Amino acid sequence: DGGITQSPKYLFRKEGQNVTLSCEQNLNHDAMYWYRQDPGQGLRLIYYSQIVNDFQKGDIAEGYSVSREKKESFPLTVTSAQKNPTAFYLCASSARRSLGAQYGYTFGSGTRLTVV
Amino acid sequence: AQSVTQLDSQVPVFEEAPVELRCNYSSSVSVYLFWYVQYPNQGLQLLLKYLSGSTLVKGINGFEAEFNKSQTSFHLRKPSVHISDTAEYFCAVSFFGNEKLTFGTGTRLTIIP
Numbered sequence: 001d002g003g004i005t006q007s008p009k010y011l012f013r014k015e016g017q018n019v020t021l022s023c024e025q026n027l028n029h030d031a032m033y034w035y036r037q038d039p040g041q042g043l044r045l046i047y048y049s050q051i052v053n054d055f056q057k058g059d060i061a062e063g064y065s066v067s068r069e070k071k072e073s074f075p076l077t078v079t080s081a082q083k084n085p086t087a088f089y090l091c092a093s094s095a096r097r098s099l100g101a102q103y104g105y106t107f108g109s110g111t112r113l114t115v116v
Numbered sequence: 117a118q119s120v121t122q123l124d125s126q127v128p129v130f131e132e133a134p135v136e137l138r139c140n141y142s143s144s145v146s147v148y149l150f151w152y153v154q155y156p157n158q159g160l161q162l163l164l165k166y167l168s169g170s171t172l173v174k175g176i177n178g179f180e181a182e183f184n185k186s187q188t189s190f191h192l193r194k195p196s197v198h199i200s201d202t203a204e205y206f207c208a209v210s211f212f213g214n215e216k217l218t219f220g221t222g223t224r225l226t227i228i229p
Contacts, residue, residue, distance in 0.1 A: 004159075033216075040125065042206065042221035043160075090159055104150050104208075105217060107159035 002027045006091050006108035012116050013078070013085065021076045021111045023091035030095065032074040033105065036060060037088040046089075049074055078113065086115050118143045120209045122220035129197050130228045137192040137223045139207030146212040149190040151181055154204045154222075163205075166190065177201070202227045 004025045013019045025032065031050045035043040045058030049068040063082025068074055078085045089112075092105040120141045129135045141147060148167050152160040164175025171183040181192045190207060207220040 006159075040221065043219040045216065048216065088157075092160075104162050104165055105160075107152075107161070109159045110157070112157070 004091055004093055004106055004108035006089075006111050008111060009109070011111055011113045013113060014116060016080045018077055018079050019113065021078070021089055021091075021113070023074045023076065023108060024072055025074075025093045025106075026072060027093060027095070027106060028071070029093035029106070030071070031093060032068070033092045033094075034058075034064075034066065034074070034076045035090040035092065037090060037110075043090065046076065085113055088112050118145075118209075118211045118214075118218065120207055120218050120220045122207050122223050124223050125221065126224045126226065128226045128228055131199055132196050134195050135193065135197050135201075135225065137205050137207075137225065139190045139192065139220060141188050141190070141207075141209045143188070143209070143211050148210040148212075149181075149183060150208040150210075150217065151175065151179070151190075151192050152206045152208060153177075154206065156203075160206060163192070197225075197227050199227045199229060201225060 007022045033048040034046040037043050044060050046064050047058055047066040049055035052071050055066050055068050065077045088110050090110050091108040094105050095103045123138045150165045151163040153163050154160045163179050164173045166173045166183045174180045179194050183190050204222045204224050206222050208217040210217050
């Protein structure tokens with residue numbers, strides 16, 4: 001079955017440590033997105049990519065980095081510069097970038113990151 | 117400015133009662149409208165979407181929504197809720213010419229047995 005796989009489901013990070021969250025899709029979607037979810041704040045866009053080897057900052061990109069070397073993969077690195085990284089992270093993809101988001105997004109099941 | 121607002125952060129409803137979750141948007145261009153549901157510790161699942169045509173849209177799990185252009189609203193309704201409907205619901209809007217979805221802050225629906 002096609003879908004988006006996020007791993008790991010739970011991740012613990014020590015202070016000052018970088019961690020990478022994995023996002024893989026087999027839907028042949030062009031665009032991929034990373035969101036951060038905090039209680040009561042909805043979803044906030046971190047980064048998005050419409051095509052391989054290209055990506056744009058979202059609303060809260062500081063302290064995060066991404067790469068898009070393959071169409072199927074869009075990993076997110078939470079760097080030590082992110083002061084409050086504890087949150088639920090969601091990856092999503094959409095089919096037709098040039099026609100806007102009219103097809104909606106398909107979401108992964110999320111990664112819960114906790115700083116210890 | 118383009119934005120989307122969910123007016124209620126929490127909605128408690130008795131089981132088998134009807135429910136309406138409100139969503140309003142602000143835009144000077146055409147929009148596509150979506151409702152998503154999120155169960156605890158899971159990703160978001162598409163409930164329904166409005167792209168064009170009939171303003172009454174039916175989705176999964178017995179939910180429906182009505183697009184009202186004059187009131188810039190897209191409220192979600194279900195005539196009789198079940199305990200399994202307990203979840204967080206997100207309204208999302210895509211503004212014509214923009215490839216990204218803008219999400220509301222979510223409404224937590226709690227079903228009271």
